[in-house]
Amino acid sequence: xxxxxxxxxxxxxxxxxxxxxxxxxxxxxxxxxxxxxxxxxxxxxxxxxxxxxxxxxxxxxxxxxxxxxxxxxxxxxxxxxxxxxxxxxxxxxxxxxxxxxxxxxxxxxxxxxxxxxxxxxxxxxxxxxxxxx
DNA sequence: GTGATGACGATAT
DNA sequence: TATATCGCCATCA
Numbered sequence: 001x002x003x004x005x006x007x008x009x010x011x012x013x014x015x016x017x018x019x020x021x022x023x024x025x026x027x028x029x030x031x032x033x034x035x036x037x038x039x040x041x042x043x044x045x046x047x048x049x050x051x052x053x054x055x056x057x058x059x060x061x062x063x064x065x066x067x068x069x070x071x072x073x074x075x076x077x078x079x080x081x082x083x084x085x086x087x088x089x090x091x092x093x094x095x096x097x098x099x100x101x102x103x104x105x106x107x108x109x110x111x112x113x114x115x116x117x118x119x120x121x122x123x124x125x126x127x128x129x130x131x132x133x
Numbered sequence: 134g135t136g137a138t139g140a141c142g143a144t145a146t
Numbered sequence: 147t148a149t150a151t152c153g154c155c156a157t158c159a
Contacts, residue, residue: 041141
């Protein structure tokens, strides 16, 4: 990456969000972790909010809260996700066990100067990524 | 430059 | 498990 290191958090966030494959979701924290550089969930939220209510350029709908809970309201986010095949439980939370994005490919991440999702370590998810596609 | 705000996250109770 | 509180950091007023 160029040493300039522009803090275009928004641009980088959009780029990462667009990497989320259809039918999967990621959390704000995940996006922040991939963007790295001290980015955190709030930055991601601001970036997506700045896009607008229906920016078709970025799949903001695939970015949700930490528990898989929809943090937005009035944006029909659950509806959009459901249209992609994502399912929710009775509590309105995304079934993270099945639809949680594992992160970008290592090649892509390094190619664009991003980071991979930090591995949980202990009781993490046993990489039982079901190939939905 | 300072203070307030927010599409969050983690911890404490 | 659910609610309350603190911390985090880039924007905006």
